Amino acid sequence: MIAAYLEIRDGKIKKSSLETLAEARRRAAELGVGTAAVMAGASVAGLAAAAFAAGAAKVYAIEDPALADYSAQAYAAALAGFAAEAKPAALFFSATAMGKDMAPRVAARLGVSLAADCTKVAVKDGALEFTRPIYAGKAILSVKLKTSPQLATLRPNVFPAGEPVEGGGEVVKMAAAVPEGAVKGRVVEVLKEETTELDVTEADVVISGGRGLKGPEAFALLRDMAAVFPRAAVGASRSAVDSGWIGHQHQVGQTGKTVSPQLYLAVGISGAIQHLAGMSSSKVIAAVNKDPEAPIFKVADYGIVGDLFEVVPKLTEELKKALKE
Amino acid sequence: MNILVFVKRVPDTESRIRIQREARGIVEEGLNFVISPYDEYAVEEALRLKEAQGGAVRVVSVGRDEAAAVLRKTLAMGADEAFLVKDDAPEAYDGLRTARIIARAVERKFAGADLLLFGKQSVGADNSQVPAMAAELLGLPQATVVTKLTVEGGAATALREIEGGTEKVSLSLPAVVSAQKGLNEPRYETLRGIMAAKKKPVPVITLEELGFGPGEPSPGLEVTGLDAPAARQAGKVLQGDPAETARELARLLRDEAKVI
Numbered sequence: 001m002i003a004a005y006l007e008i009r010d011g012k013i014k015k016s017s018l019e020t021l022a023e024a025r026r027r028a029a030e031l032g033v034g035t036a037a038v039m040a041g042a043s044v045a046g047l048a049a050a051a052f053a054a055g056a057a058k059v060y061a062i063e064d065p066a067l068a069d070y071s072a073q074a075y076a077a078a079l080a081g082f083a084a085e086a087k088p089a090a091l092f093f094s095a096t097a098m099g100k101d102m103a104p105r106v107a108a109r110l111g112v113s114l115a116a117d118c119t120k121v122a123v124k125d126g127a128l129e130f131t132r133p134i135y136a137g138k139a140i141l142s143v144k145l146k147t148s149p150q151l152a153t154l155r156p157n158v159f160p161a162g163e164p165v166e167g168g169g170e171v172v173k174m175a176a177a178v179p180e181g182a183v184k185g186r187v188v189e190v191l192k193e194e195t196t197e198l199d200v201t202e203a204d205v206v207i208s209g210g211r212g213l214k215g216p217e218a219f220a221l222l223r224d225m226a227a228v229f230p231r232a233a234v235g236a237s238r239s240a241v242d243s244g245w246i247g248h249q250h251q252v253g254q255t256g257k258t259v260s261p262q263l264y265l266a267v268g269i270s271g272a273i274q275h276l277a278g279m280s281s282s283k284v285i286a287a288v289n290k291d292p293e294a295p296i297f298k299v300a301d302y303g304i305v306g307d308l309f310e311v312v313p314k315l316t317e318e319l320k321k322a323l324k325e
Numbered sequence: 326m327n328i329l330v331f332v333k334r335v336p337d338t339e340s341r342i343r344i345q346r347e348a349r350g351i352v353e354e355g356l357n358f359v360i361s362p363y364d365e366y367a368v369e370e371a372l373r374l375k376e377a378q379g380g381a382v383r384v385v386s387v388g389r390d391e392a393a394a395v396l397r398k399t400l401a402m403g404a405d406e407a408f409l410v411k412d413d414a415p416e417a418y419d420g421l422r423t424a425r426i427i428a429r430a431v432e433r434k435f436a437g438a439d440l441l442l443f444g445k446q447s448v449g450a451d452n453s454q455v456p457a458m459a460a461e462l463l464g465l466p467q468a469t470v471v472t473k474l475t476v477e478g479g480a481a482t483a484l485r486e487i488e489g490g491t492e493k494v495s496l497s498l499p500a501v502v503s504a505q506k507g508l509n510e511p512r513y514e515t516l517r518g519i520m521a522a523k524k525k526p527v528p529v530i531t532l533e534e535l536g537f538g539p540g541e542p543s544p545g546l547e548v549t550g551l552d553a554p555a556a557r558q559a560g561k562v563l564q565g566d567p568a569e570t571a572r573e574l575a576r577l578l579r580d581e582a583k584v585i
Contacts, residue, residue, distance in 0.1 A: 016405045070492070072457065072467050090426030097487035101469050104420065104454035108461035113421045116452045129549055134418065134451050138342040139351060141418055142550035185466025185496035192490045195355075205585075206463040229585070241506075248472075248507040249486060254338040254448055255506065263584040274338045280557060284576060284582045287347055292562070301560035302577055311566040318575035 212268020271296030363444025
């Protein structure tokens with residue numbers, strides 16, 4: 001069986017987890033094995049129906065009051081306990097903040113290696129092969145894991161979510177094997193950002209600004225454009241972040257975030273290799289820059305050579321119209 | 326405060342990476358190597374904690390002899406001691422192998438540390454897994470991708486980045502913390518620091534000293550391919566009136582690219 005760990009935020013299964021489950025299901029079908037979902041928390045069995053609808057044939061619900069607040073130690077113990085008991089051939093996590101925090105601990109606890117932040121999973125000679133960008137996408141590495149279960153985190157926004165599935169299945173309730181007194185760290189508070197902006201790693205559309213914006217004020221133009229789309233986020237180049245125009249959590253590039261949206265719009269970004277590394281796996285790239293020689297135009301599918309202060313407000317209006325039609 | 330910081334030598338982020346497909350490795354010749362950028366935040370945080378609370382900062386790198394250069398940089402920044410755990414094995418892209426070496430080194434050579442600091446990931450293997458794996462192997466709590474750290478008495482509070490927000494993590498020491506951009510602004514080395522760092526020894530610890538046999542620890546994964554990413558082609562470039570080019574781009578994104 002291939003199991004997908006489903007992450008729950010605000011009482012709902014995260015979109016990236018549904019993508020992970022869909023990929024688990026596709027590869028499981030190819031290998032002729034079953035698909036399971038595993039969830040952990042104080043009370044999670046109520047989300048089983050959503051997991052079945054997303055393609056799980058079986059749902060493992062690890063419930064324990066010790067899992068009410070997230071703790072990497074406690075969750076890793078719970079997931080390792082699940083792996084020891086249910087013996088999945090593979091266990092997939094989303095490469096989210098939580099997935100990247102807990103999956104390595106699960107791996108270390110089980111004594112197995114982990115393929116991190118994968119963008120492709122294939123079956124080769126009856127075994128899973130994991131493909132992942134390294135050097136922020138300047139090179140593409142493929143690996144096979146020699147250890148079992150096969151552990152991987154899958155990059156959000158890369159794997160298609162599945163079609164809804166009718167019917168249900170078996171819910172297996174499990175207790176967490178969290179040793180008393182062994183948990184020495186936990187989340188005590190979650191502070192939300194005041195804006196409702198999505199993170200650049202989760203958005204379908206990323207609109208990024210660079211040095212050409214000349215200051216923090218012009219990011220308002222990009223936010224206006226982002227507001228036109230249902231799932232858009234504002235990104236930035238390293239120089240814009242280092243100039244203090246926008247927070248580092250927006251930075252796209254080798255020392256920022258690697259993104260793979262449907263549409264990446266680079267505004268006033270010249271296209272330094274550091275930046276290109278973080279965004280070149282976007283499905284479609286568009287750029288607005290006044291310099292026709294800017295390297296960004298060598299990778300962009302579409303470009304406008306012009307003054308961004310004139311072009312961007314007009315483009316926002318045109319996009320609004322195009323989306324309405 | 327007895328602080329350990331783990332650093333890695335990586336290609337400069339402005340480098341072009343060339344690939345040797347048959348050897349399944351990258352061409353190192355002509356590459357400029359630096360300390361992994363996130364590790365610099367870890368070193369800086371350790372130095373600030375020491376300056377505020379006293380104690381010692383020791384820096385460790387697992388790698389080949391060449392890694393001594395990044396260790397010297399940390400000495401020049403102000404670290405008290407630096408150690409090279411000599412590992413001649415080629416890059417295996419296996420975080421567990423590195424975490425096993427680090428955990429063993431901590432147990433056998435650096436017992437009694439209050440805080441283990443790492444960068445959130447090396448810019449290269451991009452695994453983001455060694456800090457959490459080392460924490461698990463050592464039975465320590467963790468806070469990864471940290472943008473603010475407060476240490477008081479035997480406990481620490483860390484803010485860590487999550488999608489659309491921040492988590493506040495409470496830890497009892499000893500603990501593992503991995504640094505994210507925003508944690509601090511790393512200092513530059515001073516000329517005096519650089520001169521002093523040249524004179525300091527960088528002791529070498531062998532894998533045998535850590536109790537590993539020949540070929541141990543072996544990687545848990547097999548590299549089956551290493552390729553350059555698919556090259557992107559330059560596309561349509563529109564020039565002229567801002568209103569017209571904006572209208573045309575919106576049309577192309579909707580009708581041709583079908584992304585909106």
